[in-house]
Amino acid sequence: MKINKYEGYDLDALIEEAKRELGNDIKILSYEVEDERGIFPFKKRKKYTLFVEVPTAQEGFLDILSKEEKNEEIDRFLEKIEKMIDKKIESLKLNQTILPTPPHNENQQIPISEEFNEFTGDALDLINLLLKKDVEPKIAKILVKEACGLDIDTNKFDLNTSFFKEAIIKGVQKKIRFTGPLKIQKGGLKVKAFVGPTGVGKTTNLFKIASELVINQKLKVAVISIDTFKVGAIQQARAYANILNIPFFAVTDSKNLRKTLSSMSNIDIVLIDTVGRSHYDYWRLGEMKEILGGGNDLMDISLVISCNYKNSEAIEIVNRYRTFFPINSIFFTKIDETYKPGILVNLPIKTEIPVSFISTGQRVPEDLRLLNPERVANYLIGE
Template sequence: MIIKKFQAETEKEAILMAKEELGKDAIVTNIKTIKPKGIYKFFRPSKVEITAAVDDTVNYEEDSLLSSFQKLINENQSNKQTETRKERVIEKQIDKDENLFVDVKSTYSSEIEKRLDSLQNLIEKQIKPTQENATLSIEEDKSNENEYIKLIYKQMLINEVDEKYANQIINEIEATLQKGASVDTVLTSIYQKIVLKLGQPETIELGEKKTKFVFFIGPTGVGKTTTIAKIASGFKMNKNTKMALVTSDTYRIAAVEQLRIYANILGVPLKVIYSADEMSQTKEEFEDYDIVLIDTAGRSHKNSEQKDDLEALLGTVDDSMKEIYLVLSATTKYKDLVRITETYSTIANYRIIFTKLDETICMGNILNVKMMTGSPLSYVAWGQNVPNDIGRLDAQFVAKKLLGGSD
């Protein structure tokens, strides 16, 4: 894992520097403003410092060579073209990271060390230097380092991270740590590794010209209908998007009526369908809309016939026009989540939404499912308030919780 800091006049410039040096897979893990000290604060503007990280599996050398080659090409073009291209790259990256529901900048503004103070203090209290007035030998340093890792590993298990994935993270970190690493180094390295494993959340993006059909799938009782209402409200209130709602959940009259109430409040059409054929007709009916959110019936992962019906429904829309979100509850047992995700394994390219975060104190399942499926994480939801109780997954927040950090 490679971790570097970059300073620039603006946040956009700092992100561009990180992407150019570390490659497109670099993830921004911390942003802070650096103000000049002393008398210089009256004459010099503040700077922005970002911390960016990239996993060891990323071909860092190749990205650097490509970046250098790109610079040589840029030098042969006019300054105006170069500046225009850079602005577009910056805008594309920043727009991709925009949060429809929460302020990302405020989420990522705190220092890593500050956010993990509670766990670091716990470790430092439990591990005492064996020689208070002497320099530790390499063997003693290594012993302390192992104790740090054991405590952090235990903390991950307490927060219900599966042993397999906890061991994987620890093994990857141990392979890169220098001898005698401090508790701060060990903790920060594991924290950064978890953030990288969780990845960047992928949320709904509107098509430039085509209608976007968004399907919400998942087992019963996870809160799909409420989640759709929250997302629909966000698009309607914040972007005044031309949208429609569709439900195939005709097994539960209450679910249809609940969505109908939200549709009336938002002033958007609602279509109730009973088969894949009706979905094909509905697609033509809403072809001039920006986005269509589709609620599906909560299927049992044990019922193969219901799964076939769902796949037929999803097959009515071309891949280029649809997005699929698997809605899961953070309170579901991990063994059940394994079976659920296996049921939906034949459905490619789905993203994951976790609901009911307010009903659990352990977030290990978020990391477990991400590492098990490899599917991108997306939104997280908590509570019943529409449209407030939803947001993009915050990888830093989840990593902090898994390591025992407080809110």
């Protein structure tokens, strides 16, 4: 990892300089502040040192093989592997005919089972589309039925809407609850915590929310982090907070959390960043529950879930987390990393938990959207 160092007397100017050199998506590792004496001994000014990671292209296996350092030992090893593969293929040919794997085709029809015999026409086509997007059969049936009427000729259900999108919106409106925009009352302290497994993007998306509240809603926001375990987590969060010019605190126990919150009489909302924990690690989840217990009784807790999770794993995460925390909403991330977003309807319908926001990329604060029925329908039909 290569690190660039910037020094000066204005931190915002240093950040802008780094962006000009390395691009807008820079990763700030940390910064240091020291008092520098001037000509007069009693007069000091702050000098900043900013550390930024320089993005580098990752080197793949084929790139390594193409280098001059590739020696004869590697050649012999690859030759041995090729012979083993050829031998295995020959043995398979003797036992069975190998059928080619068909390429992925978005338009390929999925066989409709007898489970959907009560549907006909456009309703069946819409069910097929939802199944291709990884919507579970039972959920697809529930959603489509909300937009159907009885076809007289076949005595089966068919869509009573002109467009698939309209039909999906109808079903989603009936079966999924949405939190809507954050409702923050100025002068009343609201506390919102973000929990979830490692790597789902809690910190980045917390600061997307913070940016929205500070820049567009002109609210007084503070951030508290209890993620003191991951290397660099506090430094990264502090750098984000410094850019937004909002208070930032790091706490390690419930007593300090309670004390910190009690000192924020002039803050409208406090966002709490938590450490990522496996949903199978009950001991660590218990520790985090004890720390968050230092918050007030009205704390709102949002569970952050990645859209590239398998449906079964996502359900397991929700069920295990909700045994420790009263989950108020689901915050979806990484929708840009999957072409099968069925989790957007499978999870809220099966868990009956409202959904709030969805992250569409890594940029702060641009890549954040409020979820609503129309937006969910757009993702499901590929718009």
